[in-house]
Amino acid sequence: MAYPFVKYFGSLRMIIVITIMMLFLISIFSYQIFIDNSSKLKNVAIQNIKENTELQVEELSKSLSNKIETISSNLGIISNSPGVKANLIATISLLESAQSTTNDLTAYYGWINKDGRLQWSTIFKNKEFYDKFLGANFSSKEYFEKVKSTLNQYFTQVMPSLLNNPTIFIAQPILRTNADGINTTMDYFQKYDNTLNLFDMILNKQTTENNTFDGIIYAGIETSSMIKLLENQVSPKNRSSISLIDKNGETIYSFNSELNGTKINSDKYKQVMENFFDPKNQQILYKSMDSMLAGKTESVEIQYISGNSSTIAYTPVYVNDNVVFYLLINTPHKFAIEVDDLLLQQRSFIFATGALIGAIAFIIIIIMVVFNNRLKKTVEDKTKDLKIAVNCLEKANEQLKQHDNMQKEFINVAAHELRTPIQTILGYCEMISMV
Secondary structure: OOHHHHHHHHHHHHHHHHHHHHHHHHHHHHHHHHHHHHHHHHHHHHHHHHHHHHHHHHHHHHHHHHHHHHHHHHHHHHHOOHHHHOOOOOHHHHHHHHHHHOOOOEEEEEEEEOOOEEEEEHHHHOHHHHHHHOOOEOOOOHHHHHHHHHOOOEEOOOEEOOOOOEEEEEEEEEEEOOOOOOOOHHHHHOOOOOOOOHHHHHHHHHHHOOOEEEEEEEEEEEHHHHHHHHHOOOOHHHOOEEEEEEOOOEEEEOOOHHHOOOEOOOHHHHHHHHOOOOHHHHHHHHHHHHHHHOOOOEEEEEEOOOOOEEEEEEEEEEEOOEEEEEEEEEEEOHHHHHHHHHHHHHHHHHHHHHHHHHHHHHHHHHHHHHHHHHHHHHHHHHHHHHHHHHHHHHHHHHHHHHHHHHHHHHHHHHHHHHHHHHHHHHHHHHHHHHO
């Protein structure tokens, strides 16, 4: 009678084992899917940071390029103005007007004559500077010598300014030609054969003029103003940092102050990089800097020794089709890390929830096993009691059978014993009836 129960209990154990295995496999599968999705989300976040950084560096490059081109155009206009060539005081108003249009970037404009003497500067609004610098000799300045020798616009590296601040100068030559003495265009045209058309006249003017150096017009751009202009265009939410490098590869400004004034990929530059990057990431960075100096616009992902990572995007800054700066933006993957942290918390929550469900299921299974064990023991005890009762009943039944047999034997004997005298009496009765 216990066999069906044992068979049932064995099947139940098998069901429990299969259930636990299924729960375990489902938990692992769900956790793996969550891990894969977390990785995909992190990659999407990093890709988004990369694209935003690339777009941002290009926009900042164009913005800075437009600003500097405005300054360059101002210098070209002023240097070709009649007032400058005639050495008129009205030139001062042109310098002041140019400074007012670009004062978010330029510290001042200045005018130096052909002998290297400072004619005027917009900082002369301050009488102290006027008394100190008017007529000062700037003939030994790099920007004066370069412009005088090449007769072309020149961008300097960072150098101290009149205000003793790190400044980049843009210098434009003042060129006097043999046509400068002609007062009007019609006066000039009258010098030529009337049969020539206007186009030929202009060509003849270009080929017959001789350019004579007559000084420079320059503008000073403080590096702090340039960085401030760029940083104001970067949203604080992006958490990006800006680096500016001049055309010769020297760092004008970097988010890491140790790099300021160092040349890209120089020994000092590499020593600083060794403190932040492992050899593999150092090589990535050096190759990127070589690409940047080659005029490429690209981005790379780089990882620090600390474990943090970031996207670095770089591009050249062009002015009149010439590279004057290199702009670099470093955007840390903090947003992606925050997303990863949230996913990790969610992952931990899911893992804890799964573990809790598993623990509850395990407890329920234990309870079921204990209950079934107790039920089995109860059934076994009741079965034993039932067997004992059956045995007792069987014995009682045997006793009843024996008693019944004994009763039948007694009745047969009693009947036989009673039948004998009765037969005698019946015989006598029959004899009496015959008399």
